[in-house]
Amino acid sequence: MTTTMLDKAAIKKKYADEREKRLRPDGNAQYQRLERAFRDLATDPHTPWVERDPVTDHVTFAFVGGGFAGLVVGARLREAGVRDVRIIEKGGDVGGTWYWNRYPGAQCDTMSMIYLPLLEETGHIPSERYAHATEIRRHCVRIAKQFGLYEHALFHTEVIELEWLEPKKCWRVQTNRGDDFTAKYVGMGTGPLHVAKLPGIEGVERFRGKSFHTSRWDYAYTGGDGDGAPMDRLGDKRVAIIGTGATAVQCVPHLAKAAKRLFVFQRTPSSVDVRDNRPIDPAWFRSIATPGWQQRWYDNFVENQSQGTPTEDYIMDGWTEISRRIREAILRLPPSEWTPENMLAAFEDADLRKMEEIRDRVDAIVDDKETAQKLKAWYQQLCKRPCFHDSYLQAFNEPTTELVDTDGKGVERISETGVWANGRHYEVDCIVYASGFEVGTDYTLRAGFDLKGRGGRRLSEHWQEGMRTLHGLHIHGFPNAFMVQPNQAGNLVSNVPHNIVDHAKTIAAVVSHAEAEGFAEVEPTQDAEAAWVSLILGGNGSLLGSPDCTPGYYNNEGQGYTGRYRQAQGFPGGAKAFFEHMERWRASGTFEGLRFGNDGTEDHPRSAEMP
Ligand code: NDP
16 A cells, blocks of 8 residues: 555554553653562473572672673673683573563564574574474573573572672672672673563452463463463463563464464554565575674674665564664655655655555454454554464364454552453453563662672762763673673664674783783773763764654653663664774774773782683
8 A cells, every 4th residue: 555545644643642552651661660569470481490509709700690691791701711701690500581472372572593692602503483481491592501601690589689709899689598608700681671570550469360470471370481382281271461562473373273262352453464474495505604793793783784785685584674664764765855854745645555564464363343343453553563473363263262352541559359341340360461571670670789899889879960971881880791682782773682792802801911910900080981982972872762653662651761871872873873983993902982990909819710
């Protein structure tokens, strides 16, 4: 359908009306944590808890989080000769997101070739374009084993305090298991989505049936397993799933097949475009996997995500299609008309066409016209996390499955026997909360600790007016500490691992330099940090997170990332420009903006030997 045939004004009004319905004054405060509802919901169903003695030693590098960030940084540090890297992880093994999320159908949404880190180093050939969760988790274990990261790791352990010891020039690390050890350097890779949340409605703890969050999937109850074995214990069960985000899109088809009855409680529909998963042919893989291939693929993806000159697209997926569409719309304008207003209008037109296509897809797939109507997303594609799936919409044709659309209001409460929505009670045996993860809350609240840097200053104080870093990685007043996260850096939300891979290179380069030169500490200067923050604030922000969008975590529940939150945006010019900047910064070898030193060092515990 062409834009001229669309009633643009009517569609934009519909977008605004649907947004208005969903706006709520409590924003992020509408949610509650699992353990606040009741403790059992937060329990790890995947690995038994093992008693152990507290650890009281010294390591060179302690890293908080055993997901992709901890693994890739750990691997690069081990390659650089750091022998004792300690991962501290709240899960029972490595994997992070992929440790917790084992729900049926879980798989990556970004192509495996660029989503799974260290493929070249490990030699693993992904089995599918979009690998399933078990394969990704096993890949994490492979990395940990290959790079010796299990040796010092602490699992089922949460850091509760990280404190810089000035005279000793090292960090004191305390955990909820009584550990109290020191580390010359600390890294933090707690991940953007690691604190699971529930709707803040009453009654969650009163439900007498079985309930769990998707990140705590209980296969002992449902039957089946994360490898796709059918959930044979649900055949006589009525199941409710609350939420229709990217997680629900992946697991609803499996529940629809397994349960006697499935109620899908929807507040806002996801946009669900074509997935087109396929096996990866090992012969093809070997033909492209020449030395340096994965970095070339990372570069190619990011190139195709940016607004520059079009280049051959290795990935050809929904993400690169979004960028290509926006770029083509802009390039259709004569260069003399490249004003910000014209470019925005071209983007809007292209987006309207795409969303019509996605809405038409619902009609083409879903048999029941009323259900199809309710499954249509009325917002721009990048307002909420775009989804790609080839059997989600089809699940609503299963006779077992009923969509309970709440017209933007959400479920009302939970009773002892089921779920209340639209003033009606739905009696069920099991409630699955696909209600997502905390995003817009303060970093220190989500991390569970508040770094105590030089002079006892807390990170929350340093960031009172907003995030302050150099490269999104180093913080003035917090020596020998590294954050692995995308804000004030690449901010490549469609491929989070690329951000991690790049930060890991930087950390390994900085630590190698400090160790080779015998420096006790490294820290960004105040000026360098201030200049970086100004540079970030001088940018245009990103297309994500407009407060005009329907509420969700992309736009801080409709309130936008304004004021102090504005500082958490990415590098001006986007991810490609950031990675190029960092490549030049590392290559220069001058570590501009960082100060290495030994001032006032006393009784500094020696690092493990470097080669
Ligand atoms: P989301 O936050 O995306 O979705 C939560 C869902 O719960 C939304 O549909 C939300 O509705 C709904 N909800 C919240 N409160 C209520 C309520 N009171 N009543 C009814 N519904 C309610 O969480 P997900 O776990 O789905 O996804 C989180 C993120 O994890 C994704 O955005 C993605 O980045 C990542 N992910 C990645 C995958 C991958 O392939 N790599 C796969 C799965 C997830 P509303 O929209 O109205 O707020």
